[in-house]
Amino acid sequence: MEFRIRKDARDWFRDIRGDLALDFDAFYFCFIAGISERRKKDATTGETAELVENFPGAYKSRGRLLVGLFLSRELEYLGVGMNEKKTVHSEIARLVQPEAPNYLSDEGVKEFNKYSYGGYEVLLDWFDDRPRSLETFLRSFRQSVESSSVAPPTLR
Amino acid sequence: MVATMRILGWKAEGLRCPDHEIDCSNAQGDPLGITLIQMPNGTGKTTTLSLLRAALSGSAAKGTWDRARIKEFQKKDSDEPGGTFELRLALNGKRVTIIMEFDFEYGRVYYKTTRGHGQVEGFDPPIEFKRFMNEDFVHFYVFDGELADNLLDKDHTDAEKAVESLFQVHLLRRMGSKISDYWDDRTSGVTAKDQTGYTRRKNRLDKWRARRTELETQKAAYESDLKGVLKDLERQRERYDKEIQKEKDRSQRMEKAKATVSQLKNNVHESAQAVLDAMRDPQAMCSVFADAMYDLKSGLDRVKLPESAAREFFEELAEEDECICGRPIDAEIKGVIRQRAHHYLGSDDVSLLNSMKTAIADAVGVSRTEPANALSKDLGTLSGLMAEERKAQNELDELMHEAENSDPEVMKAREDIERLEASEKTLKEDLKKFEGKDEKVRFDRIGNVDPDRITSVETIREGIEILEVQVAEVTDTLTLRQKRDKLKRIVHKAHAKARESITNEIRTDANQRIEALMPHNSIRIDAIDHCLVLRGQSSGSAGENLSIGYAFLATLFNRADEHQLPFVVDSPANPIDYDIRPKIGQLAPALTDQFIAFVISSEREKFLPSLQKASNKEIKYVTLFRKGAGRHEAKALENPACVTTGDGFKIVDEKFFSEFQLDSEEE
Numbered sequence: 001m002e003f004r005i006r007k008d009a010r011d012w013f014r015d016i017r018g019d020l021a022l023d024f025d026a027f028y029f030c031f032i033a034g035i036s037e038r039r040k041k042d043a044t045t046g047e048t049a050e051l052v053e054n055f056p057g058a059y060k061s062r063g064r065l066l067v068g069l070f071l072s073r074e075l076e077y078l079g080v081g082m083n084e085k086k087t088v089h090s091e092i093a094r095l096v097q098p099e100a101p102n103y104l105s106d107e108g109v110k111e112f113n114k115y116s117y118g119g120y121e122v123l124l125d126w127f128d129d130r131p132r133s134l135e136t137f138l139r140s141f142r143q144s145v146e147s148s149s150v151a152p153p154t155l156r
Numbered sequence: 157m158v159a160t161m162r163i164l165g166w167k168a169e170g171l172r173c174p175d176h177e178i179d180c181s182n183a184q185g186d187p188l189g190i191t192l193i194q195m196p197n198g199t200g201k202t203t204t205l206s207l208l209r210a211a212l213s214g215s216a217a218k219g220t221w222d223r224a225r226i227k228e229f230q231k232k233d234s235d236e237p238g239g240t241f242e243l244r245l246a247l248n249g250k251r252v253t254i255i256m257e258f259d260f261e262y263g264r265v266y267y268k269t270t271r272g273h274g275q276v277e278g279f280d281p282p283i284e285f286k287r288f289m290n291e292d293f294v295h296f297y298v299f300d301g302e303l304a305d306n307l308l309d310k311d312h313t314d315a316e317k318a319v320e321s322l323f324q325v326h327l328l329r330r331m332g333s334k335i336s337d338y339w340d341d342r343t344s345g346v347t348a349k350d351q352t353g354y355t356r357r358k359n360r361l362d363k364w365r366a367r368r369t370e371l372e373t374q375k376a377a378y379e380s381d382l383k384g385v386l387k388d389l390e391r392q393r394e395r396y397d398k399e400i401q402k403e404k405d406r407s408q409r410m411e412k413a414k415a416t417v418s419q420l421k422n423n424v425h426e427s428a429q430a431v432l433d434a435m436r437d438p439q440a441m442c443s444v445f446a447d448a449m450y451d452l453k454s455g456l457d458r459v460k461l462p463e464s465a466a467r468e469f470f471e472e473l474a475e476e477d478e479c480i481c482g483r484p485i486d487a488e489i490k491g492v493i494r495q496r497a498h499h500y501l502g503s504d505d506v507s508l509l510n511s512m513k514t515a516i517a518d519a520v521g522v523s524r525t526e527p528a529n530a531l532s533k534d535l536g537t538l539s540g541l542m543a544e545e546r547k548a549q550n551e552l553d554e555l556m557h558e559a560e561n562s563d564p565e566v567m568k569a570r571e572d573i574e575r576l577e578a579s580e581k582t583l584k585e586d587l588k589k590f591e592g593k594d595e596k597v598r599f600d601r602i603g604n605v606d607p608d609r610i611t612s613v614e615t616i617r618e619g620i621e622i623l624e625v626q627v628a629e630v631t632d633t634l635t636l637r638q639k640r641d642k643l644k645r646i647v648h649k650a651h652a653k654a655r656e657s658i659t660n661e662i663r664t665d666a667n668q669r670i671e672a673l674m675p676h677n678s679i680r681i682d683a684i685d686h687c688l689v690l691r692g693q694s695s696g697s698a699g700e701n702l703s704i705g706y707a708f709l710a711t712l713f714n715r716a717d718e719h720q721l722p723f724v725v726d727s728p729a730n731p732i733d734y735d736i737r738p739k740i741g742q743l744a745p746a747l748t749d750q751f752i753a754f755v756i757s758s759e760r761e762k763f764l765p766s767l768q769k770a771s772n773k774e775i776k777y778v779t780l781f782r783k784g785a786g787r788h789e790a791k792a793l794e795n796p797a798c799v800t801t802g803d804g805f806k807i808v809d810e811k812f813f814s815e816f817q818l819d820s821e822e823e
Contacts, residue, residue, distance in 0.1 A: 007595050019428070025436075032441055058436050064508075064515040069438045069445055071512075072452040082455025089461060098504035103512075135428040135542055138435060139535055145442050 001109040003027055003102065004048040009120035012130045019134035024056050027116050029141060031066075033126070034119025035073050036148045040111070041118035048117070054101035067103050070112050071095065122148075159284050159719040162187035162246040162750050168207060170239030171229050171258065173200025174782050174804025180752060182774060187246060189773030190745065191752045192764075194813055195780045197820040199804075201754050203229065205298060205726050211243040211254045213294040214279030216265040223263030230260045231803070237261045247271075247285050254279065288721060293321045297713050300726040304705030308688045308695060315688045315708065316659075322712055323658050328651035332644050339640045343633050350637075354630045360603065361623040367607035368616045375590045375613065382583040389576040396569035400559050410559070413552040420545035427538040434534055439520045440527035446520040453516040462506035470497035593618075602626075659684040666704075666711040673703055673743060681708065699736040703743060710747035722750035729763035730756065741766030745773065756819045764814070777813035780806050785818055 013026040055063035095108035126144040131137035167177040239258040253270040269280040306312040320326040439446035474493040560567040594615040682691035713721040
C-alpha cells in the first residue's frame with residue numbers, strides 16, 4: 001500500500017515545489033505537523049493522490065526512524081504503555097510488515113497517512129498563506145514544530 | 157433420407173400401471189400395422205401413455221420433473237424405491253431402446269439409451285429423430301381422440317403448431333428472438349441506444365469541443381501578449397542598463413552590488429537546501445521527537461521486545477517429539493506450544509524491530525538534543541545569509557534609486573520596466589488558470605459537468621476523450637441496431653414465406669387424402685391459419701371433422717418421402733357418436749403404417765368391425781387388467797395366452813379381447 005498526499009496539500013506547496021527535490025517532502029512536512037499536534041484525519045481516495053510505496057531518495061535511510069516515530073505516537077494515541085508487553089507486541093505486529101517497502105502493514109500505512117492528512121490542517125493553522133520561498137517556510141515550520149511539540153506523557 | 161419410426165413394444169415394472177410388457181411386433185419381430193390394447197379405465201392407461209410420451213421425448217431427463225410428479229408414477233400403497241419403463245423402437249430399421257429408471261426416494265428419473273454404439277447414460281436418440289422426439293412434438297403422434305377434433309377448433313392452435321414444429325419453421329422465429337438477445341447483450345452497458353441518445357451525446361461533445369477552442373484561443377492570446385511584454389521588458393532593461401552605464405562609476409558600483417546579491421542568493425539557496433536535508437531527520441526537527449523515539453527503543457528493551465526467540469522457533473519445537481530439556485512433547489503440549497507461539501513475533505518482525513532500534517540508537521543514542529541543536533545552528537546560518545542578502549538587495553535598490561533620480565531617462569526606463577513587470581505578473585497569473593488539472597471535475601458524472609466552468613485545458617481535453625468514446629459507442633450501437641432491424645425483417649419474411657409454402661403444400665396433400673377417404677364428399681381444407689379452416693363452411697359434421705383431422709395428421713406424420721411416424725391414440729372412438737365410429741374404424745388403417753390404440757370394452761362396438769374390415773394387415777389384440785376383477789381373472793387364467801404379473805393379467809387373444817366387458821376397474 002502506498003503513501004498518499006491530500007490534493008489540496010500538494011497544491012498548497014505549489015510555489016516552492018521547484019525547490020523541493022521530492023513530492024514526498026510535502027507529504028513529510030504534513031506528517032511532521034500532524035505528529036507534532038497529534039492530529040489524525042481520514043480522507044477519501046478522491047481527495048488524495050498516490051505518492052510512493054517506499055521511503056524515496058533522501059528518506060530511504062530515515063525510513064526506520066520515521067516508522068519508530070510513528071509507532072511511538074501511535075502507541076501513545078492508543079493509550080498503550082510500554083509496560084503492557086502483550087498489547088505493545090500485538091499493536092506493533094498489527095502496524096508493521098517487514099516485507100513491505102515501507103515496513104508498514106496496510107493498516108499501518110493507513111494510519112501513517114492519517115497523520116499527514118491531519119497535518120495539512122495543522123499547516124493551515126500555522127501559516128496565514130501558502131509558502132512562497134523555501135527558506136522562509138523552513139524557518140517558520142521549524143519554529144512552529146518546536147513551539148507545538150510536547151513530550152508524549154505515556155511513554156515516559 | 158426418410159425417417160421411419162416404429163414402436164416395437166414396451167415394458168413397465170414397479171410403476172402405477174400393472175407390471176406388463178407389450179409387444180407390437182409379429183412373430184418375425186417386424187412391427188405390426190395395428191395393435192389394440194384394451195385396458196379398463198383405472199388400469200393405468202393414462203400412466204402408460206404418459207410413460208410413452210416421456211420415453212419418446214426425454215421430458216423427464218435432467219431433473220425437469222419435480223419429486224411430486226415423479227411420485228405420481230409410484231405404485232399405489234407401495235414402498236418400492238424404484239420402477240422401470242423400457243421402450244423398444246425401430247428407427248430406420250435399427251433397434252433403439254430407451255429406459256427410464258424411476259428413483260422414488262430421491263425423486264429422480266434416469267434415462268439410458270441403447271443403440272448402435274451400445275448403452276449410454278441419458279436420453280440420446282439418433283440426431284435425425286430428435287425433431288420428432290421432443291416434448292413439444294410427441295403429443296401430436298401420441299394423442300387422445302380429442303386432438304383430431306381440436307384441429308378445426310379456432311380456439312386451438314394445434315394445427316399450426318404441428319406444422320411449425322414438424323418442419324421446424326419455429327426455428328426462424330426463435331432466430332428472431334436470438335437476434336434481439338444478441339442486441340440486448342451487446343448493448344446492455346450502453347445507456348443511449350437511439351437517435352435521441354446519440355444527439356444528446358453529440359451535442360455534449362460539441363459543447364466541450366467549443367470550450368476547448370475557446371480556452372485555447374484565450375490561452376494563445378495571453379501567451380502572445382506575454383511574449384510581447386517579455387520582449388518589451390528585455391528591451392527596456394537593455395535601455396535601463398544602457399542609461400546607467402552612461403555614468404561609469406555608478407555603473408561599476410551597481411554591477412558589483414548585483415554580483416553580491418546574486419552570490420548571496422546562491423548562498424541562501426544552498427543553505428536552505430542543507431537545512432531542508434537536515435530537517436528530513438525527524439530527530440533534528442525537534443528534540444521531543446528524539447525523546448519519543450529513544451523512549452520507544454528503551455521501552456522495548458525494558459520489556460524485552462522483540463524476544464530473542466522468534467515464533468518460528470516454537471513452531472519448529474512443536475514438531476519435535478522431545479523438548480530441548482529432554483522431556484517428551486505429547487499432542488496436548490504440542491497444541492499449547494503452537495498456540496503460544498503466536499505470542500512471539502515472527503523472525504522478520506524481530507529483524508525489523510532490531511534494525512529500527514539500531515537506527516534509533518545511531519541517531520539519538522548519544523544525545524537527544526544534539527541533532528536539534530545542529531539544525532538550529534544551520535537555521536541560524538541561513539537566517540544570517542538571508543539578512544545579508546536583504547541588506548545587499550537594499551544597497552542595490554538604493555543605487556538604482558539614486559540613478560533613477562539623477563537621470564530622467566533612467567527613471568523613465570525604470571517606470572516602463574515596472575509597468576511591464578506588472579503586466580508580466582498579471583499575464584502569468586492569468587495563464588495559470590489554463591494549467592494543471594481540475595481535480596474537482598467528476599468524469600464519472602460528465603453529463604452533469606458544465607464545461608464553461610472549467611478553465612484547465614488538460615481537463616477539457618480529457619473530458620473530450622471520454623465523450624468521444626461515448627459518441628463512438630452510441631454510433632456503433634446505432635449501426636448495430638440498423639443491422640438488427642434489417643436481419644429481423646429478413647427472418648420474419650422468411651418465416652412467413654416458409655410457413656405459407658409449407659402450409660399450402662400440406663393443405664394440398666391433406667385434401668388429396670380427404671378426397672381418397674371421402675370420394676363423394678366435397679369438403680376440403682381451405683387454409684391452415686392457427687386451426688384448419690374449411691373451404692366455404694365453418695365446420696363439417698362430427699364425422700367429417702374427424703376425418704379431416706385424422707387426414708391432416710396422417711399427411712403430416714406419414715409422408716412417404718420424408719418421415720413416417722406411428723399413431724398412438726388413446727380412446728380413438730370413445731368420445732364419438734355411434735354413427736361416426738365406423739368412419740374412424742375405416743380411416744385408421746389408411747392413415748398410418750403403425751396404429752396403436754388404447755381402448756375400453758365399450759368402445760369396440762361399431763369401431764372394431766369397421767377397423768377389421770378396412771384393414772388388410774395383421775391386428776394384435778391385447779387385453780390388460782389389474783388383479784382383483786374376479787370373474788375376469790378366472791376366465792383369463794383359463795386362457796393359455798394369459799400372462800400373469802405381480803399385479804395384473806395380460807391376454808393376447810382376439811376372442812378374449814372381443815368378449816371382455818369391463819370399462820372401469822371400479823365396476
